[in-house]
Structures are given as structure tokens and as C-alpha cells.
Amino acid sequence: MWLRLALCERPHGLSRFAMSEPSNLVRAFSSRKDKPPKDTLRHIKRREKRQGVGQSNGPATVYVQVAGAGSRDSGASVYVFSEFNRYLFNCGEGTQRLMQEHKLKIARLDNIFLTRMNWANVGGLSGLILTLRDTGLPKCVLSGPPQLQKYLEAIRVFSGPLQGIELAVRPYTDAMYSDDTMTVYQVPLFSSAAPKTTTVGCYSPPRSPERVSTTQSQKDVEGHFRQIEGISSLKREDIGRLSKRDSSLVVSFICKLHDKKGNFIVLKAKELGLPVGTAAIGPIISELKSGKSVTYQGREIFPEDVCTPADPGPIFIVVECPTEEFVMPVVENETFKRYQEKKSGSPVALVIHMTPESILHSSRYWHWMKQFGPQTEHLILNENTSTLHNLRSYKIQTQLNLVHPEIFPQLANVQKKEERPEFFGVRGECLLKYQLRPKLEWQRDAVTSNNTEEFVKEAMELPGFVEALENCKLTLKLDGAFTGESKGQYPEVIFLGTGSAVPMKTRNVSSTLVNVSPSHSLLLDCGEGTFGQLHRHYGENVDEVLSKLSAIFVSHIHADHHTGLLNILFERERGLVTCGKPHTPVSVIGPPLLMTWLNQYHNHCQDILHHMNLIPAKYLTDGTEALSLKNKNLLASFLEAYQLEQFQTCLVRHCRNAYACSVVHRSGWKLVYSGDTMPCDALVQMGKDASLLIHEATLEDGLEEEAIEKTHSTTSQAIGVGMKMNANFIMLNHFSQRYAKLPLFSSDFSEKVGISFDHMRINLGNVRTVPKLVNPLKVLFAEDLEELEERREKRELKQMREMEDQPNGSQPVANHKRDLEGASHTMGNKRLKAN
Numbered sequence: 032m033w034l035r036l037a038l039c040e041r042p043h044g045l046s047r048f049a050m051s052e053p054s055n056l057v058r059a060f061s062s063r064k065d066k067p068p069k070d071t072l073r074h075i076k077r078r079e080k081r082q083g084v085g086q087s088n089g090p091a092t093v094y095v096q097v098a099g100a101g102s103r104d105s106g107a108s109v110y111v112f113s114e115f116n117r118y119l120f121n122c123g124e125g126t127q128r129l130m131q132e133h134k135l136k137i138a139r140l141d142n143i144f145l146t147r148m149n150w151a152n153v154g155g156l157s158g159l160i161l162t163l164r165d166t167g168l169p170k171c172v173l174s175g176p177p178q179l180q181k182y183l184e185a186i187r188v189f190s191g192p193l194q195g196i197e198l199a200v201r202p203y204t205d206a207m208y209s210d211d212t213m214t215v216y217q218v219p220l221f222s223s224a225a226p227k228t229t230t231v232g233c234y235s236p237p238r239s240p241e242r243v244s245t246t247q248s249q250k251d252v253e254g255h256f257r258q259i260e261g262i263s264s265l266k267r268e269d270i271g272r273l274s275k276r277d278s279s280l281v282v283s284f285i286c287k288l289h290d291k292k293g294n295f296i297v298l299k300a301k302e303l304g305l306p307v308g309t310a311a312i313g314p315i316i317s318e319l320k321s322g323k324s325v326t327y328q329g330r331e332i333f334p335e336d337v338c339t340p341a342d343p344g345p346i347f348i349v350v351e352c353p354t355e356e357f358v359m360p361v362v363e364n365e366t367f368k369r370y371q372e373k374k375s376g377s378p379v380a381l382v383i384h385m386t387p388e389s390i391l392h393s394s395r396y397w398h399w400m401k402q403f404g405p406q407t408e409h410l411i412l413n414e415n416t417s418t419l420h421n422l423r424s425y426k427i428q429t430q431l432n433l434v435h436p437e438i439f440p441q442l443a444n445v446q447k448k449e450e451r452p453e454f455f456g457v458r459g460e461c462l463l464k465y466q467l468r469p470k471l472e473w474q475r476d477a478v479t480s481n482n483t484e485e486f487v488k489e490a491m492e493l494p495g496f497v498e499a500l501e502n503c504k505l506t507l508k509l510d511g512a513f514t515g516e517s518k519g520q521y522p523e524v525i526f527l528g529t530g531s532a533v534p535m536k537t538r539n540v541s542s543t544l545v546n547v548s549p550s551h552s553l554l555l556d557c558g559e560g561t562f563g564q565l566h567r568h569y570g571e572n573v574d575e576v577l578s579k580l581s582a583i584f585v586s587h588i589h590a591d592h593h594t595g596l597l598n599i600l601f602e603r604e605r606g607l608v609t610c611g612k613p614h615t616p617v618s619v620i621g622p623p624l625l626m627t628w629l630n631q632y633h634n635h636c637q638d639i640l641h642h643m644n645l646i647p648a649k650y651l652t653d654g655t656e657a658l659s660l661k662n663k664n665l666l667a668s669f670l671e672a673y674q675l676e677q678f679q680t681c682l683v684r685h686c687r688n689a690y691a692c693s694v695v696h697r698s699g700w701k702l703v704y705s706g707d708t709m710p711c712d713a714l715v716q717m718g719k720d721a722s723l724l725i726h727e728a729t730l731e732d733g734l735e736e737e738a739i740e741k742t743h744s745t746t747s748q749a750i751g752v753g754m755k756m757n758a759n760f761i762m763l764n765h766f767s768q769r770y771a772k773l774p775l776f777s778s779d780f781s782e783k784v785g786i787s788f789d790h791m792r793i794n795l796g797n798v799r800t801v802p803k804l805v806n807p808l809k810v811l812f813a814e815d816l817e818e819l820e821e822r823r824e825k826r827e828l829k830q831m832r833e834m835e836d837q838p839n840g841s842q843p844v845a846n847h848k849r850d851l852e853g854a855s856h857t858m859g860n861k862r863l864k865a866n
Contacts, residue, residue: 088320089289089342090114090288090289090291092113093113094466095109096111099123101412103573104420104562105125106154107351107413108120108121109121115212117139118142121153122154123150123154127162128536129421133461138167140159143174144174145179146284147351148636149278149353153182154594154597160190164196169196170196171197171199172199173199174282175203176282181636189593203219213287214289218284218285220283223360290344292341293320293334293341294338305337319334322334345377345468347383347465348379351384352390353385353387378404380407381407386413387414397453400455409455417446424790428442429490430487430489431811435800438797438800439791442790443571493810493811493813521794526789526791528541528542530771531707540559541586541591542554542561543555543764547696552579555586557583557593557595558595578603580617584704586704586706587690588688589707617644618646619646620646620680621690626645679695681714682713683705685708690706691705691711701720702721703717705724705749710744710751710752716756721753721759723758724756726762732775733826745777746774770819773809775823782799782803784802785798
């Protein structure tokens with residue numbers, strides 16, 4: 032889970048739920064040494080040493096790189112790199128996962144710019160903020176729409192107080208920002224359907240002569256700022272309206288890199304008799320590179336005599352035009368016109384368009400793009416892209432498909448879109464770069480591509496893999512388990528996210544789709560990126576799948592279990608329209624605090640509550656009769672539609688108000704989902720004689736102490752729960768991201784235990800096949816398993832040495848573990864990240 036809270040803290044807003052903790056827990060943790068505060072990140076130290084060097088001499092290397100190209104499974108987001116700073120423009124769901132996979136350094140992000148308050152733009156922001164906090168970043172500034180402050184307050188419902196990182200909001204009325212790399216101007220755009228307020232955004236940019244002194248540049252910036260002060264003249268009631276749920280404002284960003292001084296030419300300086308090689312040359316170089324002339328021994332030396340020409344800072348613009356109501360505000364904006372008419376000095380090098388295809392090809396918008404001139408490049412980020420984002424998912428699924436094509440189906444191919452003849456610009460592709468310095472050019476060397484043949488070849492060349500694969504297929508054939516006859520049996524379970532804490536390149540965070548019948552589906556948890564996983568799994572058929580989804584179970588309020596919910600709700604509405612079905616709300620079964628978060632987001636950010644009805648999970652526990660008439664009717668309708676005999680919940684040993692669930696079908700099968708939990712007797716009782724148990728197994732055996740501290744289970748503990756409830760089969764799930772491909776196997780593994788992978792598809796007819804796939808899987812991931820085993824050996828050796836160093840043969844680790852085991856599972860807080 033992304034949220035990290037010290038055990039002694041209570042999250043803001045949760046104090047009324049606090050329960051007294053047993054003294055043995057307090058003793059256990061007070062005996063542990065407090066972790067020292069994190070050292071200041073190296074790039075922060077370097078920045079402090081520079082003390083403004085960047086603004087007097089701009090960065091040497093700057094490029095814009097596409098993170099999300101705007102496809103349906105990965106919304107538009109742009110990463111900007113310089114040696115001084117890193118920036119992110121928009122942060123939809125899956126952005127963090129993309130950055131982790133493609134090594135775009137998250138810890139360097141200190142500025143995030145958001146074009147509007149819409150889940151497509153902010154869906155990944157909460158998780159990214161928590162990760163930034165965990166990396167030790169001291170401060171992050173968010174710029175954009177007025178609802179940002181309310182959004183940050185809303186996410187504290189599940190994130191806690193966010194101590195350790197300062198989050199500053201720069202409102203759109205603060206129109207200028209400058210740092211070591213560039214100056215950013217915010218251009219607010221109000222839809223033509225919005226009430227008229229003021230001529231916001233009609234300001235003039237500063238002149239940018241080919242070479243200006245630092246003083247002149249600063250004067251231009253100050254003049255620019257005075258010109259845009261009209262933004263602050265918004266009426267108080269207008270600002271109040273915009274700070275609430277209002278979609279009439281989009282913020283564009285004009286970014287100008289600082290000018291880079293010319294280089295000092297030593298040979299020419301010597302020819303002119305300057306004191307090269309002495310202490311006197313320093314002040315002379317400084318003056319000349321600043322654009323000033325100097326007099327030396329009675330002779331006036333001009334900058335052009337001994338310096339290469341200065342490099343004026345190029346400009347790039349980020350603009351979103353989400354609907355037709357914004358077309359006129361964009362094309363008539365006076366600020367953009369000044370850049371189109373070259374009144375800004377430097378020409379615009381790049382315009383990034385986060386604009387739907389229908390608007391992109393409207394005559395007004397097309398003409399507006401053309402007015403920037405032939406020297407301006409245009410980057411298009413929308414659903415017409417044909418790029419591949421999560422390459423590792425495709426690679427691992429291609430290789431797993433060799434092991435069993437039914438259980439590990441190939442992911443959907445990215446469909447190539449036809450271009451219109453009149454299209455101009457460059458389609459966004461994941462990791463496509465546009466370099467702004469040292470020279471303007473497109474760079475495609477990092478662009479991802481799905482080379483299926485190469486992935487297959489790599490697997491088949493692994494030592495022993497072909498032999499293990501053939502032996503496995505022979506065994507399955509003899510058992511009659513490789514015939515594909517189980518296809519179409521229900522319930523069908525598709526694992527969309529099998530990792531914990533943060534989304535990573537091979538395992539997304541928690542989500543499991545259960546196709547109860549051909550016409551009805553149920554979602555068990557809904558971590559960030561769940562829709563993206565669905566889209567990659569089903570491709571063009573995703574709308575049909577979403578139209579069958581009428582119920583979602585959210586086990587608890589931790590971010591990795593529910594922050595994909597909103598996107599599922601929005602995309603489901605789109606799916607219903609596409610399939611020609613009437614809109615009906617989804618029944619969401621979850622903890623009450625989920626509704627607190629959803630209410631706050633609904634009130635201040637975006638209309639969502641009409642998409643769902645909440646049934647509190649606490650009312651579905653055994654023996655509870657407190658359901659309201661409305662909830663009774665909702666539950667009865669849900670049970671009837673899904674042909675269920677029972678849908679039951681129980682409290683489990685994790686955070687407060689964490690639940691597991693049991694689904695009993697009228698045909699006789701029973702599916703039990705643990706959510707996050709330590710071994711729990713209530714779960715055992717509820718899950719008696721389950722057909723299938725899906726149980727979290729966050730950590731390997733030998734890490735019981737860590738599992739207790741984080742209120743999770745080890746593999747053997749999870750298997751033990753399944754054995755106690757007499758489950759017919761146990762699927763292990765929710766692995767720490769340290770087990771990116773395969774967890775370590777324990778001695779408890781048997782023919783009744785399987786390991787889940789993202790995009791794995793099982794049913795009650797083929798689930799017994801899963802344990803028989805272990806040998807080829809071990810060979811396929813032999814290198815990863817070897818690394819895990821080495822790590823375990825080092826850890827065990829370290830523990831043995833610590834035990835030997837203790838006087839009188841005492842074993843503090845074991846004693847500490849026993850103290851923890853005696854603690855109540857109703858702890859209000861814990862450190863949540865399991866990695």
C-alpha cells in the first residue's frame with residue numbers, strides 16, 4: 032500500500048475510529064530503534080549549491096518525452112527533462128507505472144502541471160505523491176486548476192496527513208513561475224459555455240531578442256508578470272465557483288527555456304591580449320558572457336569578439352482542448368496570437384496538443400495550428416495513437432503464453448489507426464522525445480515496440496526451458512488438462528493486478544475480475560490502473576465487458592485497492608453508451624470511509640455519485656440485520672441478477688474496517704477473497720469448504736515478523752488458512768513488488784496451490800492445471816529466483832550472527848515476534864508499503 036504512516040500516528044480524520052492498542056504492541060515497537068531521517072537527496076544538494084546558476088546560464092540539455100500518449104489505456108502525460116529539473120504535465124492513472132518501467136526518475140519531480148481537474152488528468156496523482164514522499168523529496172509544487180487544494184484535502188481521507196513532504200499549490204491566478212531551467216506561464220481558458228468573468232489570459236509575453244543581458248531578461252519577465260496581473264481581478268464569487276466542481280476552466284502552459292550564454296573562445300581572447308590563465312580573466316569572462324562589453328588596456332572588447340552567439344531559449348506550449356466549448360477560447364486567445372505572430376521574440380518550437388481527434392480536425396482548430404508557421408512542430412496526444420505503453424506486460428505475457436495459452440492468453444494487439452490525408456503533426460508514442468537543447472530534433476531511439484518474435488526467441492533459448500515445456504505439456508496431455516475443454520466455464524477469474532503497494536512493470540496493484548456468468552461480472556478491488564489492465568486484456572471488446580459489470584467489492588481504503596474505481600465508473604458509462612444499454616448505477620460494496628473520499632471528490636472536483644450506490648460492507652457480515660430498506664433492495668437486486676445464494680463479508684486482520692468477502696452461487700460454487708489480512712479465524716469460518724480461495728501472500732516464509740508488522744501474510748500462512756477452511760483450491764495473490772515475476776516457493780506448496788500473475792485466466796475447470804506449470808515457470812524465471820534465494824540466504828546468515836552476538840543465548844527477534852503476534856488486529860495504523 033502506498034500510504035506510509037508511523038504506527039504511533041493517527042491519520043487526520045480517523046481519530047474517531049481510534050482504538051486503544053495493547054501494551055505489548057507498544058513495548059514491541061518502542062524497543063525498536065527509530066529509523067534516522069532520510070538524507071537530503073543528492074540532486075537537492077546540488078541545486079542548493081548552484082544558487083541560481085541556471086537562470087543566468089540555461090541548461091545544456093532539455094527534452095520533452097511522452098510518458099502516456101493519450102490512448103484509452105494510458106492518458107496523455109508528458110515528462111520534461113533538464114539537468115537541473117524534472118517536470119510532469121498531467122498524471123492520469125498508470126503514469127507512475129510507466130515512469131517506473133521506463134526509468135523516468137520519479138524522485139526528481141518537483142513540479143507537476145495539470146491542465147484541468149478531471150480524473151483522466153489526476154487519476155495517478157495520489158499514488159505518485161505518496162511515492163514522492165517515500166523517496167524523501169522535501170517539496171512538490173502542483174500548478175493548474177483551482178480545485179487542486181480541495182483534491183489534496185480529499186485524498187487525505189485515505190492517505191493520512193502526508194507528513195514528510197510539503198505540497199504547495201500554485202493556482203492558475205499565479206501566472207508565472209521560474210526556476211533554473213525555464214519560465215512557465217499559465218494561460219487559463221474558459222469554455223464558451225462558462226459565465227463571462229474577465230479577459231483572463233489576454234496578456235503579452237516578453238520580448239526575447241536574440242541576445243539579452245540577465246538584467247534585461249529579468250525586466251522582461253517582470254513586465255510580463257505585470258501584464259498578466261489582470262488575472263487576479265477575477266471576482267471573488269467567480270473564484271469561489273471555480274474552486275468547486277466546475278469544468279469550465281482549462282489551463283494551458285507556455286514554457287520558455289532560459290537563454291544559454293555563448294561559449295568563451297580562449298584562442299581569440301589570447302589574440303586580443305586578454306589575461307588568459309590569470310586570476311584577472313574571471314571577471315572579464317563573466318561580463319562578456321553576460322552580454323556586456325569590457326575595456327582592457329584601453330581597448331573595448333565586445334562579447335561577439337570572443338564568445339560564440341548566445342542560444343535563445345526555445346518555447347514549447349502545452350494545450351488541452353477537451354470539448355468543442357473550448358475551441359473558440361483557444362483560437363481567439365490573444366496570448367497564443369502573439370506567439371503565432373512572432374511578437375514573443377523566439378518562435379515556438381513545439382506545441383503539445385492533448386486534444387480529441389474530432390476537435391483536432393475541426394476547421395477552426397486546424398487553421399489555428401497552421402498559424403504557428405512551418406518552424407513549429409506539433410505533438411498530438413489522443414486516442415488515435417497506436418503506441419504500446421506497458422512493454423514488460425506484453426513481454427512476460429507472450430512468454431507465459433508458451434507455457435499455457437488458455438491460462439495465459441495473449442494480450443490484445445494495439446490497433447493501427449488510419450490517418451486522414453490532411454493530418455499534420457506527429458503522433459505521440461510512448462517515450463518519443465523532442466529535444467529542445469542542444470538542438471531541435473525528434474528522437475525515436477527509446478520508442479517502445481512489441482517484438483513478439485524476439486520475446487519468444489529469448490524464452491526458448493533459456494537453458495532447459497524447451498525441455499521443461501515439453502515435459503509439462505506431456506504431463507498435461509496424459510492428464511487430459513491441455514485440451515482447452517474448460518474454456519467458457521464459470522466462474523471465470525481474471526487477475527488484473529497481483530502486486531501490492533505500488534504499480535510496477537510486471538505486476539499492477541490489486542484487482543480481480545470475476546465473470547460470474549456470460550452476462551454478469553464482479554470486480555474484487557480496484558487499484559490504480561485497473562481499467563488499463565482490462566483494456567490490455569480485452570482490447571476493443573472492453574466496452575462489452577464493462578457493460579456487464581454491475582458490482583464492485585472494495586476490501587479496504589488503502590490506495591492500492593480503490594484508486595482505480597473512478598476510472599472504471601467513467602469508462603463503464605462510455606461502454607454502456609457504446610453497447611446501446613441504459614445507464615444503471617454500479618453497486619459498490621466497501622468500507623464507509625470510501626464514501627467520505629468519493630463525496631469530497633464529487634463535491635469539489637467531478638460529478639461521480641450518480642454512477643454508483645454504496646452498500647456498506649459492515650452490513651453484510653454474519654448476523655447483521657441493520658440494512659436500510661434501500662440497501663436491502665439493492666442487495667436483493669444484486670443477488671438476483673447474479674444468481675447468488677449469498678454475498679457475505681467479514682472483518683479481517685489488517686487496517687481498521689478491512690473486509691474479506693464470500694460469494695456463493697446458486698449452482699453450488701463458492702469463491703472467497705481475503706483482501707489484505709494476516710491469518711484470520713473469521714475468514715476461515717466464512718470460507719468453509721470454498722471452491723476457490725484467493726488469498727494474499729505478500730511475503731515469503733522467513734519474513735513473519737515483517738508480515739506481522741505490516742499486517743500481511745506469508746505464503747505458508749496463506750496456504751494454512753486455505754487448509755483450515757478446507758478450500759478446494761488456493762490461489763496466492765497480492766505479492767510484494769520484490770517478487771516481480773515469481774515468489775519463493777515454500778514446502779507447503781501442493782497440487783491445491785497456485786500462484787497468480789497479471790492477466791492470468793482460470794476457472795474451476797482448469798485451476799488444477801496451475802500447479803503443474805511450476806517447472807517451466809521456474810526455468811523461465813530462474814535468474815529472478817536465484818536472486819531471491821541469495822537474498823534469503825544473506826538474511827538468514829545475518830539473523831544467525833545477531834543471535835550469536837546476544838548474551839545468554841537470548842533471541843530478541845523471536846521475542847519481538849511473539850509480542851507482535853499478541854497484538855490486536857484492530858490497529859489504526861501501520862507502515863503500509865510492503866516492499
